[in-house]
Each structure stands twice: as C-alpha cells, then as structure tokens.
Amino acid sequence: MLALLGDYTVQNVLLGATLLGVVSGLLGSFAVLRQQSLMGDALSHAALPGVCIGFLITGTRHLGWIMAGALTTSVIAALFVQLVVRYSRIKTDAGLGIALSVSFALGVMLLTWIQGMPNASQGGLDTFLFGQAAATRRQDLWFMGGVTLLAVLLVMGLWKQLKLVTFDPLFAGSIGLPVVRLESILTAMIALAVVVGLQMVGVVLMTAMVIAPAAAARQWVSRLEHMILLSMFMGVISGVVGVLFSATVPHLATGPVVVLAASALVAVSLLLAPGRGMLWSWFALWRERRAIGQRQMLTTLYKLAQHHNDPHYPVERSMLDSFYGVATDPILRRLHERGFIAPASHMRVEGRHWALTDAGYSEAEKVLEQLGMATEESA
Incomplete structure (x- = not known):
C-alpha cells in the first residue's frame, strides 16, 4: 500500500478524487434538499457539448478551456430550464428532460464530428463520457482546486441566504431576498461541481457523485451544516476508496x-442510519406491533374484569x-414477564387461566385513558 501511495x-x-468529493458533497447537499436531483443529471449531460466546443476553440485537449x-x-442549460419552467406550462421534470436530451444529443453529434477531423490531438476526447482518472495531471489539480475553493467561498459568503432559499423560498422572497438570483447561483455552483468531476468520472456518471454522498449523509443527520x-x-471516502481499489486491480x-x-455508502445509510434507516424502521414497526398486541390484551382482560365486577x-x-x-401465548408470556398478569388457579380441567395483577389493572386503565384522549382529539 505504501508503494502504491508513492506512485505519482x-x-x-487521489488528490483529484478528494477535491471531487469535497465539492460534490458540498453542492450536492443543496441539490438533494431542493429536490433537484435530476438537475445534476441534466447539467452533467449538458457539459458534453461544452467539452467539444472547448476543444474546437483551442484545437487541443487543454483542460482549462474544456x-x-x-x-x-x-x-446555459440550467438557465434554459429555469426560463421554460417560469414562463411556460412545462413542469420542472419535463424541462430537465428536454435540456438533458437536447444537449447530450448535440454533444454526441459534435464529438462524432470532431473524431472525424484530421487532428491527432482529438484522440481520447470521448473519455470525458466516462472519465479517465489516470490522465489527471498536477496542473489539472490546480484548476480543480481553484474551482473547489471558489465553491466553498461562495457557500460561506452566502450561507444564510442559501440556507433560507433552500428551505423556504417563499419567506425568503417576502423579506426581499433575490430568490431567482440565489437559485441561479446555486444552480451554477452545481454546474461547477459537474465540471470538477468530468476528468475523474465523466459526463455520464457525474450525476451520481453529485447526489450519492448528500443522499447518504441526509439519512444520518438533520441539520444542514452537519449534512x-x-x-x-x-x-472524499468514496473517491479515496474507489481510487485505491481501482489502482490495486488491473484494468x-x-x-x-x-x-x-x-452507492455502497448510500445503501448502508438507507439500511442502518438511526431513525431513518430501513432496519430501524422495521425494528420500530415490530416493536409497535408487539406493543399494540399487549395493549389490546390488557384492555380485553380489563373489560372482562369490569363486566364480572x-x-x-x-x-x-x-x-x-x-x-x-x-395463539396468544407469546403476548401473555410477555405480559407475565412485565408483571401485568399472573396465572390463576381456576377450573384446571378447562386449561390455563390468566388474571390481571394490580399493576396490570392500573396499566389497562392508563391505556384506555390514552385511547379516549386520542379519540377526543381526532373527533
């Protein structure tokens, strides 16, 4: 492993993957909370024609221009979606679908045309579709670091405004904040995250890096800064693990x-995150079903006791x-363990009998009182 880390x-x-993890985690959080996950997909596909245009301007694979x-x-694609949604009857998902398909089709057309040009420097331009991390150079890292630093500074400088626009845009507009401008800034910053990841993971897969870390983090925390x-x-963990694993396994x-x-982090978070994870939900549902069965049994025994004075x-x-x-044996056994019922010696030939204890009688009264209060509130 040390020899691997010493490789230039x-x-x-690794540095590129770290920068990608930072910027995608930072800006992807806003995209997830604003329910604009498809925005990352549209912007990543819309980047392909820009890659081709940047190459056509310089004639070489200059990363800065690309x-x-x-x-x-x-x-431009993001502004197109905003304008279409605001000034037409087309919904956001339809606008994103239009921007994604048209821009990607334009990008593929330009890419095909460029590959037919008699220019040796165009070779390998299609690697921007799926990324080519091994081609990352030290000067590319300076560019990626500058973009990441710009995104961090923008979020820090507009923290309160972006937070308010993310959670309550109507209130933000009512107090005079330029909501449209702030939303445009957020969208442009998501585009920045997409640009940073083109070299590493490519156009097609970049949307996952924008959404996956934020979606995983959302399962564990409830505050924006923590998320x-x-x-x-x-x-960062996804990038580092992916780089080291791919470097260990050839080809x-x-x-x-x-x-x-x-994606593995998302799966683990969906399963195990306290309070929101599926396993926790299943466990809470199982406990609630057990509690409901016990409460029903207590109220049944209580009503029978009341009926017979x-x-x-x-x-x-x-x-x-x-x-x-x-079979009610499991419920009766749990109630007996909690001290709410006790075996009763009554007509043994008919089978085992159970009776409420004083604690069980009091507990049943509390349950019925809570049910009564709940019924009154619903009424």
Missing part, C-alpha cells in the same frame, strides 16, 4: 469504482385464542 499517478488521482466550455453549456460536512466526508476503470463506492377475573387462554384468532 496515484497521488494525482472545463470553461463545459461550465458555460451547463449554466454538508458529512456529505463532503463521504464524498479497472476508476470513475465507475468511485461511483460504486458512493372482579379486578382479578381469571380468563382461560383458549378463550383468548378463539377471540383473537391467533
């Missing part, structure tokens, strides 16, 4: 592995089985 190419790719072209076409920090950390593309690492009226287990249509 691996060092460049990224500038990608940023320009991504921002952003965790999302940036998960983005394994780095970009897809990075995306798969980020005996707080410790013994009830046969087989009668309870017939009443509920299921």
Whole structure:
C-alpha cells in the first residue's frame, strides 16, 4: 500500500478524487434538499457539448478551456430550464428532460464530428463520457482546486441566504431576498461541481457523485451544516476508496469504482442510519406491533374484569385464542414477564387461566385513558 501511495499517478488521482468529493458533497447537499436531483443529471449531460466546443476553440485537449466550455453549456442549460419552467406550462421534470436530451444529443453529434477531423490531438476526447482518472495531471489539480475553493467561498459568503432559499423560498422572497438570483447561483455552483468531476468520472456518471454522498449523509443527520460536512466526508471516502481499489486491480476503470463506492455508502445509510434507516424502521414497526398486541390484551382482560365486577377475573387462554384468532401465548408470556398478569388457579380441567395483577389493572386503565384522549382529539 505504501508503494502504491508513492506512485505519482496515484497521488494525482487521489488528490483529484478528494477535491471531487469535497465539492460534490458540498453542492450536492443543496441539490438533494431542493429536490433537484435530476438537475445534476441534466447539467452533467449538458457539459458534453461544452467539452467539444472547448476543444474546437483551442484545437487541443487543454483542460482549462474544456472545463470553461463545459461550465458555460451547463449554466446555459440550467438557465434554459429555469426560463421554460417560469414562463411556460412545462413542469420542472419535463424541462430537465428536454435540456438533458437536447444537449447530450448535440454533444454526441459534435464529438462524432470532431473524431472525424484530421487532428491527432482529438484522440481520447470521448473519455470525458466516462472519465479517465489516470490522465489527471498536477496542473489539472490546480484548476480543480481553484474551482473547489471558489465553491466553498461562495457557500460561506452566502450561507444564510442559501440556507433560507433552500428551505423556504417563499419567506425568503417576502423579506426581499433575490430568490431567482440565489437559485441561479446555486444552480451554477452545481454546474461547477459537474465540471470538477468530468476528468475523474465523466459526463455520464457525474450525476451520481453529485447526489450519492448528500443522499447518504441526509439519512444520518438533520441539520444542514452537519449534512454538508458529512456529505463532503463521504464524498472524499468514496473517491479515496474507489481510487485505491481501482489502482490495486488491473484494468479497472476508476470513475465507475468511485461511483460504486458512493452507492455502497448510500445503501448502508438507507439500511442502518438511526431513525431513518430501513432496519430501524422495521425494528420500530415490530416493536409497535408487539406493543399494540399487549395493549389490546390488557384492555380485553380489563373489560372482562369490569363486566364480572372482579379486578382479578381469571380468563382461560383458549378463550383468548378463539377471540383473537391467533395463539396468544407469546403476548401473555410477555405480559407475565412485565408483571401485568399472573396465572390463576381456576377450573384446571378447562386449561390455563390468566388474571390481571394490580399493576396490570392500573396499566389497562392508563391505556384506555390514552385511547379516549386520542379519540377526543381526532373527533
């Protein structure tokens, strides 16, 4: 592993993946919270014609010009979506679909035309579709670092405004904030994140890097600042793990592995995150079902006791089985362990009987009181 980290190419790719994780985690958080996950997909596909235009301007694969072209076409696509949604009856998802398909078709057309040109420097331009992390150079890292620093400074400088526009744009507009301008800035910054990732993971896979770390972080925290920090950390972890794994296994593309690492974090978060994870939800549902069964049993025993004017009226287990249509032994056993019921010696030939204890009688009264209050509130 130390020998691997000493490799010049691996060092460049690791630094690039770290910068990508930071900027995608930072800006992807806003996209996820604003329910604009498809925006990242549209902007990443809209970057392809910009890549081709940047090459046509310089005639070489100059990363600065290519990224500038990608940023320009991504921002134009984002502004197109905003204008179409605001001034027509087309919905946001339809506008994003139009921008994605038209821009990507234009990009593929330009890419095909460029590849037919008698220019040797156009070779490998199609790697921007899926990324070519191994081609990352030290001067490329300076550009990626500058873009990442710009995004961080913009978010820090407009933190309160961006936070308010993200959660309550109507209130932000009512107090005089330029909502449209701030939303345009956010969209442009998401385009910045897309531009940073073109070299690493490419046009097609970049949307996953914008969305996956933020979606995973959202499962663990409930505050925006915590979500952003965790999302940036998960983005960095995804990049580092993907780079090291692809560097260890021969002929394994780095970009897809990075995306798969980020997707694995999403899967783990969806399963295990406290409070929101599926396993926690299933466990909470199982506990609630158990509690409901116990409360129903207590109220049944209580009503029978009330009907017979005996707080410790013994009830046969087989009668309870017939009443509920299921075996009630597990519920009765748990109630007995909690001290709410006790075995009763009554007509042994008929089977085992159970009766409420004083604690069980009091608990049943509390349950019925809570049910009564809930019924009154719903009424």
